[in-house]
Amino acid sequence: MPSFDIVSNIDSHEVTNAVDQANREVSNRFDFKDTDSRVELAKDKITLIAPTDFQLKQIDEILRNKLAKRSVDIRSLHYQEASASLNEARQIIEIRQGIDADNAKKITRLIKDSGLKVQASIQGDQVRVTGKKRDDLQAVIAMLREAKVALPLQFVNFRD
Missing domain, CATH: 3.30.70.990 (YajQ-like, domain 2)
Incomplete structure (x- = not known):
């Protein structure tokens, strides 16, 4: 996936x-x-x-x-x-480096509220997003870039 x-x-x-x-x-x-x-x-x-x-x-x-x-x-x-x-x-x-627990919860809440068919899980100081379609993952990235998050976010380890 x-x-x-x-x-x-x-x-x-x-x-x-x-x-x-x-x-x-x-x-x-x-x-x-x-x-x-x-x-x-x-x-x-x-x-x-x-x-x-x-x-x-x-x-x-x-x-x-x-x-x-x-x-x-x-x-x-x-x-x-x-x-x-x-x-x-x-x-x-x-x-500050890494995503603290409060901001990670906010990010996962934003992803779940978006209605896309993806799952977000908190793993330490990062959040992993998985989904069946590549287009859904790209939509999540676009949505998070537009959202007002208190931290600068980078999107890494994109795997097909």
Whole structure:
């Protein structure tokens, strides 16, 4: 039976390149001279560090632009509350990969409500869709691309 998997992954190499480019731009900009502003990447967390909250927002805008130019979907970023001390502001951004249980249930509910003759099953951090007809699977892909889902979705392992 034909099937495919729905996943939510990002290219970590592209994220690393975007962080490096953002750091390079921050170090070259005049309004960030003699400040200890930077962007740090550690596994699945990006930390923005700047002297003030305003500069923190500017660094965030730079990072978003660099990520967008490298085709990294911004919906995969989860922002935590910014913390500010006397002379430093920090914000931690988590990079979400995989489909969590709540979103997987929403996706399977969308597929079942569509009325197509396919089955959707949650398998860990991905959703597998199987059906008898290839056209039904392609209709599911088209329907999910149009739907408003909180995560960026990729469709992989299309098997006939």
